[in-house]
Amino acid sequence: MTVYDAMFWFFSLALLLCGVLVLISRDAVASALFMVLGFIFLAGLYLLLEAWFLALIQILVYAGAIMVLFLFVVMLLDFREKRRWWHGNLLGWLGAPLAVAALLAALLPVLKRAGALADAPEKWFEGTLENVMTPVFTRYLLPVEVTALILLAATIGVVVLGRKETKP
Amino acid sequence: MHPLEHFWPFIAFGAMVVAAIGFSIIAVTFPSILGPRKTHNEIKDSAYECGLPATTGTPARFSVKFYVVAMLFILFDIEVVFLIAWGVLYRKLIKPEGAGGLGWAALAVAVIFLLILEAGHIYAWRSGALDWASWRSRPQQEPRA
Amino acid sequence: MHLDGVILEWVFVIVRILAIFVITFMIVPYTVMAERWVCAWIQDRIGPNRTGWFGLMQPWADALKLFLKEDIIPHHVRKVYYVIAPTLVFLPALLTMALMPWGSNLGPMSCVLADIGPGMLVVFAVGACSVYGIVLAGWASNSKYPFLGGVRSAAQLISYEVCIGLSLVAIFMQTQTLNLTQTVLYQAANGWLVWQQPLAAFLFLICMFAETNRAPFDFPEAEQELVSGYNIEYSSLKFGLFFLGEYANLMVASMLMVTLFLGGWSLPFAPLNAPAQVWWVGAAHVAIFIAKTACLLFLFIWVRWTVPRFRYDQLMGLGWKVLFPLALLNILITAVVLGLRGGA
Numbered sequence: 001m002t003v004y005d006a007m008f009w010f011f012s013l014a015l016l017l018c019g020v021l022v023l024i025s026r027d028a029v030a031s032a033l034f035m036v037l038g039f040i041f042l043a044g045l046y047l048l049l050e051a052w053f054l055a056l057i058q059i060l061v062y063a064g065a066i067m068v069l070f071l072f073v074v075m076l077l078d079f080r081e082k083r084r085w086w087h088g089n090l091l092g093w094l095g096a097p098l099a100v101a102a103l104l105a106a107l108l109p110v111l112k113r114a115g116a117l118a119d120a121p122e123k124w125f126e127g128t129l130e131n132v133m134t135p136v137f138t139r140y141l142l143p144v145e146v147t148a149l150i151l152l153a154a155t156i157g158v159v160v161l162g163r164k165e166t167k168p
Numbered sequence: 169m170h171p172l173e174h175f176w177p178f179i180a181f182g183a184m185v186v187a188a189i190g191f192s193i194i195a196v197t198f199p200s201i202l203g204p205r206k207t208h209n210e211i212k213d214s215a216y217e218c219g220l221p222a223t224t225g226t227p228a229r230f231s232v233k234f235y236v237v238a239m240l241f242i243l244f245d246i247e248v249v250f251l252i253a254w255g256v257l258y259r260k261l262i263k264p265e266g267a268g269g270l271g272w273a274a275l276a277v278a279v280i281f282l283l284i285l286e287a288g289h290i291y292a293w294r295s296g297a298l299d300w301a302s303w304r305s306r307p308q309q310e311p312r313a
Numbered sequence: 314m315h316l317d318g319v320i321l322e323w324v325f326v327i328v329r330i331l332a333i334f335v336i337t338f339m340i341v342p343y344t345v346m347a348e349r350w351v352c353a354w355i356q357d358r359i360g361p362n363r364t365g366w367f368g369l370m371q372p373w374a375d376a377l378k379l380f381l382k383e384d385i386i387p388h389h390v391r392k393v394y395y396v397i398a399p400t401l402v403f404l405p406a407l408l409t410m411a412l413m414p415w416g417s418n419l420g421p422m423s424c425v426l427a428d429i430g431p432g433m434l435v436v437f438a439v440g441a442c443s444v445y446g447i448v449l450a451g452w453a454s455n456s457k458y459p460f461l462g463g464v465r466s467a468a469q470l471i472s473y474e475v476c477i478g479l480s481l482v483a484i485f486m487q488t489q490t491l492n493l494t495q496t497v498l499y500q501a502a503n504g505w506l507v508w509q510q511p512l513a514a515f516l517f518l519i520c521m522f523a524e525t526n527r528a529p530f531d532f533p534e535a536e537q538e539l540v541s542g543y544n545i546e547y548s549s550l551k552f553g554l555f556f557l558g559e560y561a562n563l564m565v566a567s568m569l570m571v572t573l574f575l576g577g578w579s580l581p582f583a584p585l586n587a588p589a590q591v592w593w594v595g596a597a598h599v600a601i602f603i604a605k606t607a608c609l610l611f612l613f614i615w616v617r618w619t620v621p622r623f624r625y626d627q628l629m630g631l632g633w634k635v636l637f638p639l640a641l642l643n644i645l646i647t648a649v650v651l652g653l654r655g656g657a
Contacts, residue, residue, distance in 0.1 A: 234464055
């Protein structure tokens, strides 16, 4: 086992552990923090794939922005009630395996090709900012502007939802 | 492919993470070893209010404005990420089409992107989501009818 | 990479980590000291002058005192979060130091611990995570002033992070890199970026005042309203870590400003405008970097004791309604100028 493999196993197992802890923590804040930790280990996996840009952006956006919002919401709603993870409802118990099955079905074609991809080192792609983002700003211009539209819709949504209800 | 050479800066960064966490653990645990023995009494264990025994508890909830700001932050953070990437590549993209660039289209991409997002910014601004102190639910002139 | 090379690299890593700790723990206590001296001078007082020579040992005496104080963990706090929160305030500053080019090179050793390609992204990512320490400290204290201080501070930090990113986009457009070392080299060759991008420098400086919770934006610890903000319920070295973290963040903010806008370790004449070939130039680069940082630290202190505090709504308004559009304007101006020059 090389250092590279050891790092891979360390990050993957730590990521899985964090995922499990997100689910079984009694405290919503603990769940949120384990998720942040999970994002950091996920960034480690991206780094091993030499996807530098993705790894750092992922931490910046998910750990730095989205999870802050999660924490705010958890504190805003002030969950005093602590529930054990098995106290879910029936829908959750039925839905979770279905979701996992659907995800696996979607991933299966990729997993089948994984062996072939690993044996093709000449296709190695270094995920620098230049390599990743140059096509975005040259070939995929429409998706970029559509992203802007999605962000616009979200902005309007936030402002509308954040308003106080006015009494008639 | 020589992975280790590629990863060297990150390994060094990881070493710094370990050192910094080690320092933090020392800093958090040392005083409980070096300091005087812990004693407890009612005043010490109560939440600080003004020196006298506290009369009210922690506010359980806070203003929804914080949530709005956090959400707006996410959205504009994504904008910033796009702009950073665009900014780094800009000098290559702006080169004339013959020289491997896009010409002025490179600027147009960002201008359109920014105009769309600026519409959201101005909407939030006009509807008062960015006014911290006097944020009313709707513009105040509304109930004129 | 030969084995010898690997061992040498590890030796360099350890030396540089130690150097970072030494730099941090020399600059931070004396920034506190300088703060008290400058404050006393501005207010026409004497200031601390008893401990050691001219009061020079005062910060160490304070640190020792914090070490030896009773470590109170009140019953009403959320204990685990309460203990980790102060470390999360201090960690980001220390981790950002790992990316800082605090010199060109000393002999065969480069002065950047982790010369990561897109270094500024790491700085942004680490900086974004510094919100957690403050939010958690406020929430874990389970007490009203810390809670309000923590939430306020978090909203302030995230609002100004957007402006930091936007103000720096103009820099990246000029240097075409996110690497801090390359940015310094660009400035050594083409002149300091503060002359080419004065608006970006000004916006970045204002944002740094907000990010470090310094006056005129020191809302988390607005003494008159929140007593001391998110750290009231803390004692002994846990309080000390908040204090240390605050000044370490100040130091890192100054260093970032120096690296991005004020030429880093370079001075605009030979032999100081290129990476060092001989050891004494390398040493001079470190000295120049620290001297520039010290000047900026003085600026931060001077402003704190001169300018009164804003109102919170003014702060949020300034971030979202003034700095944000100005930064966008600056990006567009830079883009047009660079475009007219054909990207050259």
